[in-house]
Structures are given as structure tokens and as C-alpha cells.
Amino acid sequence: MATLSPVRGTQDILPDEHRLYARVEETARDVASRYGYGEISTPIFEFSDVFSRTLGETSDIVTKEMYSFEKGDDRLTLRPEGTAGVARAVMSNGLRQHLPLKFFYRGPMFRYERPQKGRRRQFHQVGVELLGVAEPLGDVEVIALGHHVLSDLGLGDKVTLEINSLGDSESRQAYRDKLVAYFSRFKDELSADSKLRLEKNPLRILDSKDEGDRKFVADAPLLGDSLNDASRTFFDTVLNGLAALGISAKVNPRLVRGLDYYSHTAFEFTTDMLGAQGTVLAGGRYDGLFEMMGGPATAGIGWAAGIERLTMLIGEADAAPRPIAIVPLGAQAExxxxKIAQNLRHARLGVDLGYGGSMKSRMKRADKVKAIATVIIGDNELAKGVAAVRDMDSGQQTDVSLAELEQHLARYRVEEKK
RNA sequence: GCGAACGUAGCUCAGCGGUAGAGCUCUCGGUUGUGGUCCGAGCGGUCGUGGGUUCGAACCCCAUCGUUCGCCCCA
Known part of the structure; x- marks a missing residue:
């Protein structure tokens, strides 16, 4: 029995739900392409180094969440996120000479985590990366693109944008030092988690959910006060750009990123409708990433969004397209x-051909697939060279000559998508 | 990795120590070729799995797997 269950944290995506996934993916791809972002697919597994070098040997993702395996002499890892692979692809393909580059991607990611609502071990993301643009205008565009995707999905009023600046490396280092100095004074009073964070990842203490930590956090030095002039100006330009586009953003001074390659802008679109997994689309600027991979310094900014989380927010699946059912009676009619079914399909109509059973059961089948019309063909009809066409909503049934069948049914053709 | 709750037919759930139930779904029928309503019949569960306690366990105990909620982390 155990072997007939899916692996923990994985799931089958059945047709009804797949339409929801497709809607998210198609919307994101469509909007991204209007901003000039072309789709890229990188392999689902990479050399482990691609992730361990970029994410940091001590990050949670690398130390305990990666699906890694060896094959021959290669140490390989199922990708836990999309950015590292895209950056690797840029270098592998010598694409730096074409900077700036704009990419959209979609696909499965893998993280060995405790599954929860909106969190799976195999999950799916859509994301974008803008490479080679050091100017704050890039940040504005990427955030506007994310905002655009969410609003096209009808989530405009269900999410809020929070934003912060981590500053350049100089600002961030200065702040990090201040923060460590500050929290060290209360070291013994911090939660166990935050004591660890003080060593590994002090910025993360800022968004601790521990009650005891929070009162220290309240008086902690603010990142904004540590920004140097250049970083301050950069952040202001981003905020002004968003304001000019009418995108409201809430500056959250405690919004941070755990990974070292992030700099300047960090942002998250969150919702309060998904419990603890409220982040729906998040990203930031990662100007340090390429160097960590051993490449030349390259500016980058992007975001990723969890498709599972988005599908939970956009609600009901679109109805499946309604086919035309064909109910033949007798060997000759079958x-x-x-042939008729095949002709209609070539004429761009959806057709459901009943495979067997009594007429009654075939009619039920037609009803079950929500046929919009049923074409009934028996010996009587065949002798007259007609088919009985029944409109399944009105119940009206009329004989239509076989020659005119396609033309008659054209009224049921689903409109092409715009 | 930590804490908690839950796990009975395809679905939603009842049963809470004495040999498995309901509604919905599904299949077939209600005479010769007509769906959605109605009526009838039927299929379907070793009660997540493995141990233990007991004369006897879906019901008690332990373990394990899975789901959900929170922490960690993150999309």
C-alpha cells in the first residue's frame, strides 16, 4: 500500500487542478513576454556546487533541504530554486555578451521540508530574472511585472507588497555588525532559535515570531539608518518609480533575506489567506550571485512565485471545455x-465519442462530460443521410444532413483565446 | 529537525470494546433508439500500516507511515 501512495510531499495534479496551474503559468508567461522576458528552461538537476556555492554552505536549504545524489563521480542535486540554474546557464552559454537579459521560467523545484499547506517537497514556481541591469529602474520593472501578474490573476486586492532595502555590501556589513553588537547584549535572553541566528544569520532575528525576541527587536537598530548615501538614493528611486506606476508598497524595515548575495531591494507580495505560508511572490536584487558562482560580477534582480499558493488563492478552476458528444447506434453507425468525429476534430471542435453501451448509457455519458450538443446517428438517420443533433441545454433536437453537419455545429465552437 | 491534532467506502462523515453504516458518487435497470429530475437494484472498505492488551478492537496501548496546523525555513 505504501508503494501505491505518492512520496511524502509530492502529489498528482489531476486535470481539474491542472487547469488552475495552467492559468497561473500562462498568465505569468503572457505578462512576462509583454515585458520582453523570454522563456528559459534549465535542467531540473545540476551539479550540487551550483546551489551550494550560491546559496551558501551554511544555509538551511543547502545543509538539510537539498535532494542530492551521486552518479558516477558527479554530485548532483534536484534544484531547490530557479535563480542559480539560470545564472549558470547564462555563463555556460556565453550569454553575458548579450546583457541585459530577461528570462521567464516555470517548473518544479524540490526541497526536503516538512510538508504543510502551500508547501510541498516538490513544488512549482514561475519566476523572472533580469540580468545585467544595475539601475534601480530594473527593480521597478521587475516588481511591476510581479504586480501585473498577480493582478491579472485577479489577486490585486488579496495581496500586499512589502519592500525593504538591504543596501549595498558596505551598508549591509555595517548594519550586520551593529545588529550583532546590539543583540549580543541580550544574548542569554534570546530564544534558542535566535541565539543560533546570531551566529549564522543575524538579520533573521528581525522577523522572529518569538514573543520574547520581539521586544528586543522593537528597539533594534534599523537597517534604513545604516544605508549609505548611494544605497539610500537607490532605494528612494525604486520607491518613487513604484509610486509613479501607482503600485502601493509598504516599507517593512524588518523584511530581510537570509542569503548573502542579496543586496538593495528585497520585496514580498503576501496574503493573510494562507496561514503561515503567506508569501506568494518574493524576490530581490542579487548583485553578488555571479561572483559567488565564480563568474564575473553581474547585476541581477528577480522573483519567484509558488504556483500551489497562487492556485489556492485564485479559487475555482475554469470549467472544462464542453465537447460535442457523438452517439452512434449499430455497427454501421459506429x-x-x-469518421465524423475525426472530421469535426479537424474542424477544431471538441468531440467525445461514446465507446459502447446502450443508448441510454451513452446519453448519460454525454451529459457527464457536459456535452453542449449530442450527435445521434443510427440506422434511421444513416438511411436518410442525416444525424439527429440534440442541443443538451435546450433539449431541442433536429435532423441535420451529414453534409451540413460541420457547418451546423460550428456555432458550438469555443472562441479562440485572445 | 521540534510541538500538536487527525487518518473508517471514490468524496463528506457517523459508529468509539461484541462479528462494518449513511448521504453523495459510480454501475445497471424502470421493454424495442434519448441525458440532466424521479423510482428500484447493485458494485465498493483486511476501519492507513505493523505490533500489543483482551474471550473479543475500527474503537484501548505502542510504533510506523501519511495529512493538517504551528515553529524553523521559505515561494
Whole structure:
């Protein structure tokens, strides 16, 4: 029995739900392409180094969440996120000479985490990366693109944008030092988690959910006060750009990123409708990433969004397209029906051909697939060279000559998507 | 990795120590070729799995797997 269950944290995506996934993916791809972002697919597994070098040997993702395996002499890892692979692809393909580059991607990611609502071990993301643009205008565009995708999905009023600046490396280092100095004074009173964070990742103490930590956090030095002039100006330019586009953003001075390659802008679109997994689309600027991979300094900014989380927010799946059902009666009619079905399909109509059973059961089948019309062909009809076409909503049934069938049914053709 | 709750037919759930139930779904029928309503019949569960306690366990105990909620982390 155990072997007939999916692996923990994985799931089958059945057709109804797949339409929801497709809607998210298609919306994101469509909006991204309007901003000039072309789709890129990188492999689902990479050399482990690609992730361990960029994410940091001590990060949670690398130390305990990666699906890694060896094959021959290669140490390989199922990708836990999308950015590292895209950056690697840029270098592998010598694409730096074409900077700036704009990419959209989608696909599965893998993280060995405790599954929760909106969090799976295999999950799916859509994301974008803008490479080679050091100017704050890039940040504005990327955030506007994320905002655009969410609002096209109808989530405009369900999410809020929070934003912060981590500053350049100089500002960030200065702040980090201040923060460590500050929290060290209360070291013994911090939560166990935050004591660890003080060593590994002091910025993370800022968004601790521990009650005891929070009162120290309240008086902690603010990142904003540590920004140097250049970083301050950069952040202001981003905020002004967003304001000019009418995108409201809430500056959250405690919004941080754990990974070292992040700098300047960090942002998250969050919702309060998904419990603890409220972050729906998040990203930031990662100007340090390429160097950590051993490449030349390259500016970068991007975001990723969890498709599972988005599908939970956008609600009901679109109805499946309604086919035309064909109900043949008798061997002769079945042979004719096969051809008719095929002709109609070539004419861009959706057709459901009943495979067997009584007429009653085939009619039920037609109803079950929500057929918009049913074409009934028996010996009587065949003798007259007609088919009985039944409109399944009105119940009206009329004989239509086989020659005019396609033309008659054209009214049921689903409109092409705009 | 830590804490908690839950796990009975495809779905939603009842049963809470004495040999498995309901509603919905599904299949077939209600005479010769007509769906959605109605009526009838039927299929379907070793009660997540493995141990233990007991004369006897879906019901008690332990373990394990899974789901959900929170922490950690993150999309």
C-alpha cells in the first residue's frame, strides 16, 4: 500500500487542478513576454556546487533541504530554486555578451521540508530574472511585472507588497555588525532559535515570531539608518518609480533575506489567506550571485512565485471545455461516427465519442462530460443521410444532413483565446 | 529537525470494546433508439500500516507511515 501512495510531499495534479496551474503559468508567461522576458528552461538537476556555492554552505536549504545524489563521480542535486540554474546557464552559454537579459521560467523545484499547506517537497514556481541591469529602474520593472501578474490573476486586492532595502555590501556589513553588537547584549535572553541566528544569520532575528525576541527587536537598530548615501538614493528611486506606476508598497524595515548575495531591494507580495505560508511572490536584487558562482560580477534582480499558493488563492478552476458528444447506434453507425468525429476534430471542435453501451448509457455519458450538443446517428438517420443533433441545454433536437453537419455545429465552437 | 491534532467506502462523515453504516458518487435497470429530475437494484472498505492488551478492537496501548496546523525555513 505504501508503494501505491505518492512520496511524502509530492502529489498528482489531476486535470481539474491542472487547469488552475495552467492559468497561473500562462498568465505569468503572457505578462512576462509583454515585458520582453523570454522563456528559459534549465535542467531540473545540476551539479550540487551550483546551489551550494550560491546559496551558501551554511544555509538551511543547502545543509538539510537539498535532494542530492551521486552518479558516477558527479554530485548532483534536484534544484531547490530557479535563480542559480539560470545564472549558470547564462555563463555556460556565453550569454553575458548579450546583457541585459530577461528570462521567464516555470517548473518544479524540490526541497526536503516538512510538508504543510502551500508547501510541498516538490513544488512549482514561475519566476523572472533580469540580468545585467544595475539601475534601480530594473527593480521597478521587475516588481511591476510581479504586480501585473498577480493582478491579472485577479489577486490585486488579496495581496500586499512589502519592500525593504538591504543596501549595498558596505551598508549591509555595517548594519550586520551593529545588529550583532546590539543583540549580543541580550544574548542569554534570546530564544534558542535566535541565539543560533546570531551566529549564522543575524538579520533573521528581525522577523522572529518569538514573543520574547520581539521586544528586543522593537528597539533594534534599523537597517534604513545604516544605508549609505548611494544605497539610500537607490532605494528612494525604486520607491518613487513604484509610486509613479501607482503600485502601493509598504516599507517593512524588518523584511530581510537570509542569503548573502542579496543586496538593495528585497520585496514580498503576501496574503493573510494562507496561514503561515503567506508569501506568494518574493524576490530581490542579487548583485553578488555571479561572483559567488565564480563568474564575473553581474547585476541581477528577480522573483519567484509558488504556483500551489497562487492556485489556492485564485479559487475555482475554469470549467472544462464542453465537447460535442457523438452517439452512434449499430455497427454501421459506429464506423460512420468514427469518421465524423475525426472530421469535426479537424474542424477544431471538441468531440467525445461514446465507446459502447446502450443508448441510454451513452446519453448519460454525454451529459457527464457536459456535452453542449449530442450527435445521434443510427440506422434511421444513416438511411436518410442525416444525424439527429440534440442541443443538451435546450433539449431541442433536429435532423441535420451529414453534409451540413460541420457547418451546423460550428456555432458550438469555443472562441479562440485572445 | 521540534510541538500538536487527525487518518473508517471514490468524496463528506457517523459508529468509539461484541462479528462494518449513511448521504453523495459510480454501475445497471424502470421493454424495442434519448441525458440532466424521479423510482428500484447493485458494485465498493483486511476501519492507513505493523505490533500489543483482551474471550473479543475500527474503537484501548505502542510504533510506523501519511495529512493538517504551528515553529524553523521559505515561494
Amino acid at each position: 464506423a460512420a461516427a468514427l
